Amino acid sequence: MTATEESAEPAEDVAATDRAASRRRIWWPAALAAALALALGVPALVAGGTSASGTSSVSAPADDSPEAGFARDMSTHHQQAVDLSFIVRDRTSDESTRTLAFDIINTQANQRGMMMGWLDQWGLTQHSPAKPMAWMSMGGHGHGADYQAHDGSLMPGMATNTQLAKLRSLSGRDAEVFYLQLMLEHHKGGVEMAQGYVDMADNATEKRLAQSMVAGQTSEIGLITDMLQERGAAPGVPAS
Amino acid sequence: MGSASKQTQSNKSQGNKPSAKQASNDRRARIAELRAAEQRRDRRNKILAGSVAGVLVIAAIATGTWIVVDANKDKKAKEAAAAAPIDGVQTFGDLSRNHVKEKVTYPQTPPVGGDHNAIWLDCMGTVYDQPVENERAVHSLEHGAVWVTYNGKATPDDIKTLSEKVKATPYSLMSPYPDEQGTITLNAWSTQLTVDSASDPRVNQFFTKYVQGKQTQEPGASCTMGAM
Numbered sequence: 001m002t003a004t005e006e007s008a009e010p011a012e013d014v015a016a017t018d019r020a021a022s023r024r025r026i027w028w029p030a031a032l033a034a035a036l037a038l039a040l041g042v043p044a045l046v047a048g049g050t051s052a053s054g055t056s057s058v059s060a061p062a063d064d065s066p067e068a069g070f071a072r073d074m075s076t077h078h079q080q081a082v083d084l085s086f087i088v089r090d091r092t093s094d095e096s097t098r099t100l101a102f103d104i105i106n107t108q109a110n111q112r113g114m115m116m117g118w119l120d121q122w123g124l125t126q127h128s129p130a131k132p133m134a135w136m137s138m139g140g141h142g143h144g145a146d147y148q149a150h151d152g153s154l155m156p157g158m159a160t161n162t163q164l165a166k167l168r169s170l171s172g173r174d175a176e177v178f179y180l181q182l183m184l185e186h187h188k189g190g191v192e193m194a195q196g197y198v199d200m201a202d203n204a205t206e207k208r209l210a211q212s213m214v215a216g217q218t219s220e221i222g223l224i225t226d227m228l229q230e231r232g233a234a235p236g237v238p239a240s
Numbered sequence: 241m242g243s244a245s246k247q248t249q250s251n252k253s254q255g256n257k258p259s260a261k262q263a264s265n266d267r268r269a270r271i272a273e274l275r276a277a278e279q280r281r282d283r284r285n286k287i288l289a290g291s292v293a294g295v296l297v298i299a300a301i302a303t304g305t306w307i308v309v310d311a312n313k314d315k316k317a318k319e320a321a322a323a324a325p326i327d328g329v330q331t332f333g334d335l336s337r338n339h340v341k342e343k344v345t346y347p348q349t350p351p352v353g354g355d356h357n358a359i360w361l362d363c364m365g366t367v368y369d370q371p372v373e374n375e376r377a378v379h380s381l382e383h384g385a386v387w388v389t390y391n392g393k394a395t396p397d398d399i400k401t402l403s404e405k406v407k408a409t410p411y412s413l414m415s416p417y418p419d420e421q422g423t424i425t426l427n428a429w430s431t432q433l434t435v436d437s438a439s440d441p442r443v444n445q446f447f448t449k450y451v452q453g454k455q456t457q458e459p460g461a462s463c464t465m466g467a468m
Contacts (some may be wrong), residue, residue, distance in 0.1 A: 031293060039300035076410050083464045113460050116452070127409065127451035129444050149408055152365060
């Protein structure tokens with residue numbers, strides 16, 4: 001055996017090893033990608049599976065979130081607007097007042113249903129032991145949470161039980177004027193709360209509804225102010 | 241066989257007298273041996289690397305899955321807290337819901353469901369000083385209200401605490417019920433809990449779970465007095 005022959009053999013081996021190594025270099029990134037896909041994909045499937053089969057999605061808001069708080073409190077606030085409007089429809093035959101009341105009943109009852117439906121989908125209760133509007137203090141709107149509930153008026157703008165009883169006792173123009181005065185304050189409180197949620201919203205669908213409340217009720221505040229003026233009445237609610 | 245022995249013989253004779261051809265054959269055999277060894281080593285390394293990679297991948301999947309499952313478990317626990325079973329709550333299954341004009345004899349005292357009057361009782365956080373009509377209160381329960389009742393054993397403090405709670409809670413009502421067994425009874429549709437004192441923590445739990453809760457027969461129905 002000569003020296004040249006001796007060196008020729010390892011040279012062949014080196015070439016073979018190089019080819020094998022380059023095959024391995026191609027193989028590894030693919031394997032790594034597959035491993036990553038599996039490592040991320042399997043848990044994602046597990047997460048996706050539970051959210052699809054469970055009653056709520058992984059991203060459901062927390063029980064003490066502004067999302068849940070606004071849905072609960074605005075539902076309560078809306079219910080009283082519906083009640084006030086039903087009362088006035090029974091107390092006057094004036095077309096413009098009855099039309100406004102009809103509009104408020106349908107809009108606010110339907111919006112209330114949307115908010116209650118979200119709470120249900122999020123697996124949260126409709127009622128919470130938290131104070132009304134406690135969620136607003138999270139966004140610096142502390143004044144809403146400081147409201148002193150009294151005689152059934154649980155949040156800013158809500159009428160008292162005494163005022164509801166008085167509306168039931170009035171008729172004709174007196175009922176219209178008192179309803180418009182109460183509804184004006186109710187909308188002001190409603191717009192403030194809805195804007196409070198818009199400013200801290202984390203849920204695009206709920207934020208959109210809150211924005212529509214701000215726009216819709218602000219516009220109705222203008223209409224109600226005009227209707228009071230037509231009846232020669234001042235906007236403020238008279239002390240009873 | 242004959243040719244094989246012949247071959248062996250010829251090999252032997254060649255072995256005795258090594259030639260260039262013989263050396264080349266030997267070298268090829270050695271190369272083949274080396275390559276086989278190399279391939280065996282390669283295969284062993286591949287199996288080893290594959291096993292290690294496999295174990296790593298399985299570990300990664302298991303860890304990821306565990307994190308997700310654990311997060312789901314936390315969420316379930318939180319949801320469960322919002323609607324967890326409350327000690328001592330009794331439920332009574334499906335109850336009838338017809339509107340009737342006559343008095344109804346109810347199996348529970350106070351009643352928690354069954355046929356009832358067409359006009360419900362105002363339950364927008366309404367506190368009644370006097371006993372109310374069973375048939376109308378049952379209709380309020382159908383709408384998702386919680387009805388608080390108490391007998392003569394309830395203290396003025398109990399009544400004050402419960403009144404304040406009810407007044408701040410739309411979809412609840414309260415009235416005395418002298419004939420009931422327990423001091424304070426919390427009633428929702430087909431659901432009942434008796435407590436001895438208004439300070440029992442289960443009072444708040446009952447409100448949270450059952451005010452317009454899952455037992456509500458007509459979700460979205462009104463608590464404002466039916467006759468306006």
